[in-house]
Amino acid sequence: EGLNKIGKKATVVLREPSLGPVFGIKGGATGGGHSQVIPMEDINLHFTGDFSAIEKAHNLLSALIDNNIQSKTKSIGIDPRTVLWKRVMDMNDRSLRRIVVGLGGTGSGIPRETGFDITAASEVMAILCLSKDMKDLKERLGNIFIGFKMDRTPVYSRDLHAQGAMAALMKDAIKPNLVQTLEGNPAIIHGGPFANIAQGTNSVIATKLGMSLSEYVVTEAGFGADLGAEKFLDIKCQSAGIAPKAVVIVATVRALKYHGGAPLDDLKTENVDALKSGLENMDKHIENIQQFGIAPVVAINKFVSDSDAEHNAIKARCNELGVKCVISDVWGKGGEGAIELATEVVDAVENGGSTFTPIYDWASPVKDKIEAIAKKVYGASSVEYGTTAKRDLRRIAKLGLDHLPICIAKTQKSLSDNPKLLGRPRDFQITVREIEIAAGAGFLVPITGDIMRMPGLPGVPSANHIDISDDGLISGLF
Amino acid sequence: EGLNKIGKKATVVLREPSLGPVFGIKGGATGGGHSQVIPMEDINLHFTGDFSAIEKAHNLLSALIDNNIQSKTKSIGIDPRTVLWKRVMDMNDRSLRRIVVGLGGTGSGIPRETGFDITAASEVMAILCLSKDMKDLKERLGNIFIGFKMDRTPVYSRDLHAQGAMAALMKDAIKPNLVQTLEGNPAIIHGGPFANIAQGTNSVIATKLGMSLSEYVVTEAGFGADLGAEKFLDIKCQSAGIAPKAVVIVATVRALKYHGGAPLDDLKTENVDALKSGLENMDKHIENIQQFGIAPVVAINKFVSDSDAEHNAIKARCNELGVKCVISDVWGKGGEGAIELATEVVDAVENGGSTFTPIYDWASPVKDKIEAIAKKVYGASSVEYGTTAKRDLRRIAKLGLDHLPICIAKTQKSLSDNPKLLGRPRDFQITVREIEIAAGAGFLVPITGDIMRMPGLPGVPSANHIDISDDGLISGLF
């Protein structure tokens, strides 16, 4: 909003929130204080039904698969044990991770092992985000890889004639959603959250819509330069032919103190030592953006519990590194609080000399691409492949999909794949458990560490505290 | 619409369609020809998200249950094997009928057997339809019966503090949806389809809204006088304190010929003999409405393939029975085609002498209530209870829920529970497999014959033929 304050026509392009975390531990995704997107409740609860449309399109394909396996006369010979396409539900529901379906005798399908992912992790979500138009959407939906026939040949969504009906379900979902900020500036919300387990950037269509509407498009890519930014730059920008000119790294005092070893329940107390220890985490994010050939601007997202000493420590480090650093107070002051940041961003765009270079070439071998991200971006010393991952590599080669870009699923809590390694871990190994093939979206998903694509609820779920009064006022969403 | 044509202020109150049949074999639910509710595609595909809200509220409770079972510190001691609450999905997906969830080790929940029903069969849908307001909705959501603890005491949704969050998800779904007909008359669409496996009438809130808006409220209750009408009159009217004054029985030449033995692929050829044989099916529906103390009006829903001889045969039979019979041609002529019907309905309401009497008293024993419906309405000679149903009867008594009304799940293809018995079957037995306890909705659901609350797709699903053009035009929905 600062950009609009300084006279630049800007649009913010955001991602839609998932219901899963709303009832779990993360909270909503519309911001807080003076910097909200409204109507907050509707966006956090159902918004425009895009998630539902994606979920239904995804699960329609699942139903068509099991229906075809069950059919005696129309079966195309799918081996039920090889079906990789799961179902999705927008709910943190760990019990659905691994299930056996089709029990109950001849009338109720063929038994097989499968599971649910959270809707944000659906390949259909990624397809929506990466499609240029309806034609592209349908083609990508038809390219979804399902598994193998009994004769070992691959089966795609199009073999079940699924893409037409799936695309029809997404007739409205493909249109970006226009809302406004509290100060009346336009915001386009479209596409998927969860840069940890999914592609996690908003849609190509929305970004391009924003680009056509205004001089500056501000977008977001969650969970740090190792996840959101890397995927945004290596997958989406290359796929859509976009070359970003500036990247704002949002730093918070609390997160840096956490990375510096301060206990989780004591992050509001001043602790300059912990903060200084934690700065090496920021260093790595800055280094990562620089590796892409882009000049980063660090924005300290100010909280009321921050101390000046802490802010100064961050600024000092940025100074050392020759990186611009400003304080942004949109929570307290709205657009006014971001004028300095906006000025620096405009400067970076106009004079920063950014020459966007991706981390890897899509044409490299799969293992090289994974290694490039793991070593250059995460700082790992090596990559290890589990038994399943090795089988997946062979399968990818056999299917001729080696040229696809990489969309790693990794915990957002650490630069490594181990949520307990804080700060800037070194000399660690990234373990790839398995590699999902998203042939429709057009990328490969190495799944690292213990990350789960279907989260669980905590012992006391937030849902316990959410309520609605008799006249319709909702409480407990935050 | 005929009512508005003759100067009466009327509102039609309808039910929302399910996605399941759209991709399966039934087709949409918005009518055809000149008698459509618009925007047809949107209504058939996602409409306003009410179904999604119901589905999410339902599945949120499921996730909370499994999460509580899994929790070592917050567990309230639910015996996983007794949990009756399933999950729902708005999809014809037979493979989800019987599943095992929670596989995959300690991190992914406690294994247990469960399944999915179609969303329309969700108790949350029934609760939405029967709630008077948000307060009532929350209370009913809290009363949902889940299963038992290890110590054999019952567990309700409120024990998991689920009703607040569930109600919050239904903040908008509780509001009726106002659309219009092609001729511009108001139509309120709200609440649930599937009178075969669910309660299947639109919502109390919508009906009352309609009553407050206009002199006449025309509503619908699908699948004949044995299912929709019986449930509408015995459950909803008693629950909401409504006494309907007239009932229109919609007869189609094709359905009567089918019940008279004409082959399914030859229903468009004139066949007066088959039609006459099939009339006894209509007789029973007329008798059923008369049993409720209401004067029925028979409306022949005219199709272009009908012959005059066929229409005359129906009229002659109605004459014999002393029942009014008119031809309605809303498909061909819109509101004009229903003027005669509207006139007769107004006459029936004003002079028909209806004295609404339910088929059974809610206070009777459960088996008496089931028997009353089976014998008086379906024409069965006896009711048989399977092993599970007997256990359920004992459980209902133990929970003190004998006073609830009855919402039988039965095939819509026959007056009996055997889809192959056409016409007016006699001397047949109704077999009750099990009885679901919908303590929140406030009724019991005896499940009869082979009816499934999660349908399957046919060998060649309609989804194969649905497509969307590059510029967004959907084809294949009909």
Add this chain to the structure above:
Amino acid sequence: EGLNKIGKKATVVLREPSLGPVFGIKGGATGGGHSQVIPMEDINLHFTGDFSAIEKAHNLLSALIDNNIQSKTKSIGIDPRTVLWKRVMDMNDRSLRRIVVGLGGTGSGIPRETGFDITAASEVMAILCLSKDMKDLKERLGNIFIGFKMDRTPVYSRDLHAQGAMAALMKDAIKPNLVQTLEGNPAIIHGGPFANIAQGTNSVIATKLGMSLSEYVVTEAGFGADLGAEKFLDIKCQSAGIAPKAVVIVATVRALKYHGGAPLDDLKTENVDALKSGLENMDKHIENIQQFGIAPVVAINKFVSDSDAEHNAIKARCNELGVKCVISDVWGKGGEGAIELATEVVDAVENGGSTFTPIYDWASPVKDKIEAIAKKVYGASSVEYGTTAKRDLRRIAKLGLDHLPICIAKTQKSLSDNPKLLGRPRDFQITVREIEIAAGAGFLVPITGDIMRMPGLPGVPSANHIDISDDGLISGLF
């Protein structure tokens, strides 16, 4: 042994014990006091390996079935959902009753629902007991009905070439086991226990061996005239062409008092009233044997806790009914204690005028045969068939197996199928849950009430008390 004492050359032919009850609640099967078959421990623990051989032959077929389903090149097209052949284990292990096998991906088989029965309930056990020789055994093993192919044609064991290897495994098991009683008389132990859930009589081969070795063959048929005797007479005698001349009904004071309403933990106290109430249970067993045209002899199996008044009450009732009644004290006195019984038996055989007539004709319809047993032998008023049982009846007709005799699985605790109905229940219904097809053994197994063919262990299993000392002495078997 009494028979040998009075100079008749007699052989006792018994059944082998199952390990299941040894670790559960029933105790062994070798008798106690002075009337034991030795070596008791070896017989109760493993005996000669016949059970193991049966178990292995049974499970070999199971493995061959799943192996064939899994095979891409050798598959004969079995529909995995229709396979009725389970696995067996000689263990009370309720967790194996209903399982899903074949999980774990392509290498570990095709998932399907199945289960384990206890070994004694194996059709292979029944085949062993009913076979005349190795040729007959192999033919019966080949006739085992497994399920259906995808094209709905039936699959038999011989279609998998299983019978040769199965029979080879039973090379020794087919030979009867000769042991001796404490007094040195020969005893042949061969074939299966559990007349409640299985055929439950010893083998035809053993009985015929006994008949060739001595003048009198004394055999046993457990669990009363409703189960063991009915099956022995209707199935085995007809199958083997044997016409028994006398039947000894063994009465115990304790059991009669239990049937008369005395509490289970107070059966050792004198209670003539309870005993008199319980006598109607004995009446029915006497009536049952008389229905077969055989003169019964009642033997009171004397326990030290019995009182004379109690013995006299039994004798008085037998007198009224014109039935011989003697006291047998083999526990206290060995063969001496059975001299009177032996004399009466010899008398009954030589002068009793028995004209053996079965209860039903094998050629009658299946439902008539079941009804004959339920009404004439159990005293039921009617028979009800569950959904699965009805499907099984249609399947039996389709397979042309209506001519087979009937081997009902029913609780041994009551003449009815409800273990709580003691004494001589009247006006009760027998509920047939399902009907297993034992095409190899050559009978049909209607499963009634809640009886399970795989028992469970009690809360404190006997296994807890069984121990073996360092020098090999076993304790806790009784």
Add this chain to the structure above:
Amino acid sequence: EGLNKIGKKATVVLREPSLGPVFGIKGGATGGGHSQVIPMEDINLHFTGDFSAIEKAHNLLSALIDNNIQSKTKSIGIDPRTVLWKRVMDMNDRSLRRIVVGLGGTGSGIPRETGFDITAASEVMAILCLSKDMKDLKERLGNIFIGFKMDRTPVYSRDLHAQGAMAALMKDAIKPNLVQTLEGNPAIIHGGPFANIAQGTNSVIATKLGMSLSEYVVTEAGFGADLGAEKFLDIKCQSAGIAPKAVVIVATVRALKYHGGAPLDDLKTENVDALKSGLENMDKHIENIQQFGIAPVVAINKFVSDSDAEHNAIKARCNELGVKCVISDVWGKGGEGAIELATEVVDAVENGGSTFTPIYDWASPVKDKIEAIAKKVYGASSVEYGTTAKRDLRRIAKLGLDHLPICIAKTQKSLSDNPKLLGRPRDFQITVREIEIAAGAGFLVPITGDIMRMPGLPGVPSANHIDISDDGLISGLF
């Protein structure tokens, strides 16, 4: 037998065969030609019931575990998801590898994921083989590690009072079985096969019995120096305090040609080149034995298809290595054919200067012990641990079981864990999938590569060809 021929009193101590391979692809385990142990059929089919006893003792514990989990009043709080104790069956039945048990509602147990291993892989088999006497057996049976309670404390077999009953079942199995060879020399058969997936050597009791009966005990340890010999020397010899003085490495021309690259269906043709290439495999086995400080003797097990040139090539290589090499023709000539071998063995024992040294010290860290075997014996360059294996290592440390010896499960087809790497593979990695904890047997079982502890049947199982004639002659066992 050669030893007896040259006047030494010798006993052969062998292992019992499993039924699994008899019906699968391996053939029996009693030898062929003039060098058989008799009665061959009985040994291959059921022998003395030891396998059955082990199987039953194993499965009794399984039933006690599930029974305790199910019990509401006697439960000791086992977390069903942590139970590592599976069931066993002596059958190649891949469908039982991964199963879900306890389905079917409250009466049939608590659902959980588990599986079956083949009986030879049972820890009870290993316990039998390593126990010194009944007291030791019971103690080991009580030490079996089962899993964890809900409060994370470990559960052992003794917590369920299972060891007494389990030991009672093994009353006879603990006694070695004495049979004789065709030439009348004694043979003791006792304990377990399958040195690939199990400990795989005969029992300590049998070996000691043999040692007390004769001057020389000849035993066997299958599947080459990498599996059987390593386990025999590192586990059994250390556990029992035995120091072997000579090791005969049995070489066959066919196996060496196979390792040298000759096609599997052409091993009977002379192919000296292939044989020479394959000799490096023999080199490694010789080197392995030498690493244990024992002088090996190579015995060429002569087949009729062998050529002199081939024999000479083997002899030449042994000469180079300074290792004794003799031809043994027991198949063709019985004991006569082994006189030369016996002479050399006696020489090695008396003059060989063997000083037995194990490969690793039991007190070393687990990973060091595994690495010692992998690098020194298999020739691997490194060891990799999967996610599950890493969890197992942490668990072993927590349980204080780091001091146990190692019993690796590895394919017998290669020195590596990849069955396709023939000859003497170098620069390969051993992958440890998981590590089973055999706390009762007293060792840890790292499971490597793709090895399965429950084999499957081939497309055409041998069982298809096994038959028994009407008079009891078995065919098709070989």
